[in-house]
Amino acid sequence: MTVKTEAPPVPAAMTRPPQANAKKTSWTGLWFVLPFAAFYALFLVYPTFLGLYYSFTDKSLTGRAASWIGLENWAEAFGDERAWAALKNTAVFTLWSTPILVILAIVFALLVHRARKMGWFLRMAFFAPFVVPVSVVTMVWTWIYQPDGGLLNHYLQLFGIQDASTPQIWLQGENGIAMWSVVITTVWWTLGFNFLLYLAALQTIDPNVYEASSIDGANWWQQLRSITLPLLNRTTAMVITLQLIASLRIFDQMYIMTGGGPNRETEVAIHYIYIAGFEGFRIGYASALSYVLFVLILVVSVFQFRLFSRKED
Amino acid sequence: MTAVQERAAAAASAPPAVRRRRFKKPTVGAVIVYVAATALAILWLLPLLWALSTSLKAETEASLGQDIHWWPRDWSIEGYRILLERGDHLTWMLNSTIVSTIVTVLTLVLCTLAAYGFSRFDFPAKNIIFGAIIAGLMVPAQALIIPLFDLVNALHMGGTYWGLALPQVVAPVMVFILKRFFDAIPRDYEEAAKLDGAGHLRILWNVILPVSGPIMAAVGIFTFIGSWNNFLWPMLIATDPSMMTLPVGLQAVAGGYGLFYAQTMASAVIGAAPLLIIFLIFQKRIVEGVAGVGLK
Numbered sequence: 001m002t003v004k005t006e007a008p009p010v011p012a013a014m015t016r017p018p019q020a021n022a023k024k025t026s027w028t029g030l031w032f033v034l035p036f037a038a039f040y041a042l043f044l045v046y047p048t049f050l051g052l053y054y055s056f057t058d059k060s061l062t063g064r065a066a067s068w069i070g071l072e073n074w075a076e077a078f079g080d081e082r083a084w085a086a087l088k089n090t091a092v093f094t095l096w097s098t099p100i101l102v103i104l105a106i107v108f109a110l111l112v113h114r115a116r117k118m119g120w121f122l123r124m125a126f127f128a129p130f131v132v133p134v135s136v137v138t139m140v141w142t143w144i145y146q147p148d149g150g151l152l153n154h155y156l157q158l159f160g161i162q163d164a165s166t167p168q169i170w171l172q173g174e175n176g177i178a179m180w181s182v183v184i185t186t187v188w189w190t191l192g193f194n195f196l197l198y199l200a201a202l203q204t205i206d207p208n209v210y211e212a213s214s215i216d217g218a219n220w221w222q223q224l225r226s227i228t229l230p231l232l233n234r235t236t237a238m239v240i241t242l243q244l245i246a247s248l249r250i251f252d253q254m255y256i257m258t259g260g261g262p263n264r265e266t267e268v269a270i271h272y273i274y275i276a277g278f279e280g281f282r283i284g285y286a287s288a289l290s291y292v293l294f295v296l297i298l299v300v301s302v303f304q305f306r307l308f309s310r311k312e313d
Numbered sequence: 314m315t316a317v318q319e320r321a322a323a324a325a326s327a328p329p330a331v332r333r334r335r336f337k338k339p340t341v342g343a344v345i346v347y348v349a350a351t352a353l354a355i356l357w358l359l360p361l362l363w364a365l366s367t368s369l370k371a372e373t374e375a376s377l378g379q380d381i382h383w384w385p386r387d388w389s390i391e392g393y394r395i396l397l398e399r400g401d402h403l404t405w406m407l408n409s410t411i412v413s414t415i416v417t418v419l420t421l422v423l424c425t426l427a428a429y430g431f432s433r434f435d436f437p438a439k440n441i442i443f444g445a446i447i448a449g450l451m452v453p454a455q456a457l458i459i460p461l462f463d464l465v466n467a468l469h470m471g472g473t474y475w476g477l478a479l480p481q482v483v484a485p486v487m488v489f490i491l492k493r494f495f496d497a498i499p500r501d502y503e504e505a506a507k508l509d510g511a512g513h514l515r516i517l518w519n520v521i522l523p524v525s526g527p528i529m530a531a532v533g534i535f536t537f538i539g540s541w542n543n544f545l546w547p548m549l550i551a552t553d554p555s556m557m558t559l560p561v562g563l564q565a566v567a568g569g570y571g572l573f574y575a576q577t578m579a580s581a582v583i584g585a586a587p588l589l590i591i592f593l594i595f596q597k598r599i600v601e602g603v604a605g606v607g608l609k
Contacts, residue, residue: 029434
């Protein structure tokens with residue numbers, strides 16, 4: 001394990017010029033880092049390698065002895081149509097939800113930034129859902145989506161958009177209806193976080209920039225396009241990467257609201273891993289599936305990492 | 314009366330704060346902004362208000378087949394009474410409080426120590442350890458559930474508070490955020506304290522922590538919210554109802570209410586209340602925290 005490896009104490013100390021006397025190489029710092037490093041090694045590094053090992057075995061949740069089966073799990077995973085479908089559903093969810101979660105967050109942040117006198121109330125309204133537990137979110141939205149007597153169908157019928165004799169089935173609706181229902185719920189639930197990121201970014205923009213362009217006769221749309229949005233680029237890049245990572249890990253809402261239905265249209269990657277491991281008892285196979293997802297998330301995370309590290313300079 | 318006089322009269326009668334603003338006439342754009350923002354805010358609050366409204370109706374009034382109305386005709390707290398008498402929700406709330414508190418306290422202590430160590434000392438293998446921890450930013454906890462589940466059971470922590478809490482403590486991102494903050498604190502005070510003979514822990518406690526209030530609050534609040542709302546891990550570990558956290562418990566009984574919608578929504582309101590209250594109290598800190606985590 002890398003964490004416990006003791007490299008010869010050369011690099012950090014030697015490359016530093018001698019006059020930087022604030023830091024001296026000693027063991028003291030290690031004692032501060034050690035408690036976290038121990039937790040980290042036990043609950044993150046070790047399981048990461050344990051999972052990799054399991055993926056080459058036929059380990060089962062039933063506890064019988066596992067044996068090495070080489071690449072069998074991996075070969076099966078790459079040929080598993082249900083796994084590909086789950087990845088596709090995850091991608092569909094990501095593609096549908098991310099643009100809304102970015103654009104609406106910008107719109108809300110721009111509005112709240114302008115409507116300063118109501119700032120407190122607006123921030124509260126838009127961010128509050130984010131602190132609500134997922135099972136409460138799904139309870140409330142399942143009730144709203146109820147085909148008979150649910151709030152949504154009631155208003156659709158009231159405004160004449162829907163015929164009362166054929167109420168729409170949302171959470172088990174085929175051809176993407178169920179997926180859209182989950183997307184809408186997720187947007188409502190998690191938009192507040194992106195919104196706050198954008199609002200914070202807007203508040204760092206120097207108002208003088210706008211004044212100068214107003215004198216030049218720029219209207220608000222030109223200002224938005226040529227000043228505000230470019231200045232938000234970094235935030236947008238961060239929001240999109242965070243959003244992609246969160247979407248690849250999506251599970252809770254689908255598991256609770258649709259159970260993956262109808263016809264597995266909303267069965268996502270983590271859900272299938274859960275099914276393979278905890279319902280099918282196939283720990284080895286589920287570990288191989290996890291690693292496929294892991295690699296995908298890793299690719300996206302590299303972008304996030306570069307964003308974070310660029311901030312350092 | 315001329316326009317100027319009108320304004321002067323209005324200004325004289327208005328309180329000082331308003332007076333200054335009176336000179337700015339609201340533009341059409343501003344009116345549109347305020348109307349749109351208010352409309353969207355109300356739309357955003359509707360699901361929560363609908364849950365609250367349903368929970369305060371009598372069961373016959375709330376159920377399916379009844380007409381939809383927002384203001385309860387027959388106010389009733391029957392749903393809440395039944396749930397609280399049964400007591401499960403209080404148990405789960407207590408479990409969530411215990412687990413989230415363990416996670417938050419341990420995260421703050423471990424991450425602060427580690428961040429301080431990385432920020433202020435050179436020690437053997439420092440860069441390797443830091444690199445390994447930063448690499449952990451990219452490891453998704455959800456992809457680790459299977460080996461973690463196995464590990465926690467092997468440690469005989471399945472179904473215990475420790476099994477629920479400890480795997481959630483590993484938060485490389487918090488080490489990263491705190492280190493970045495500590496790096497920006499000038500060393501002068503520490504040098505002075507060192508001359509007075511203070512040890513490293515004393516310096517951390519007396520010099521660093523007092524100026525790190527906002528960032529510590531942000532890290533603490535986000536860790537607490539994240540842990541409180543965690544669903545997948547507690548669902549795997551806490552299979553016994555008496556050990557369930559609030560989100561898991563709520564989900565476990567959600568189907569059991571059948572058509573009792575007032576009761577279901579009372580359950581939802583009880584589930585949402587603790588963090589909503591914390592959020593309202595700490596709103597400013599949380600907003601600053603998001604800004605700080607995202608931008609600094």
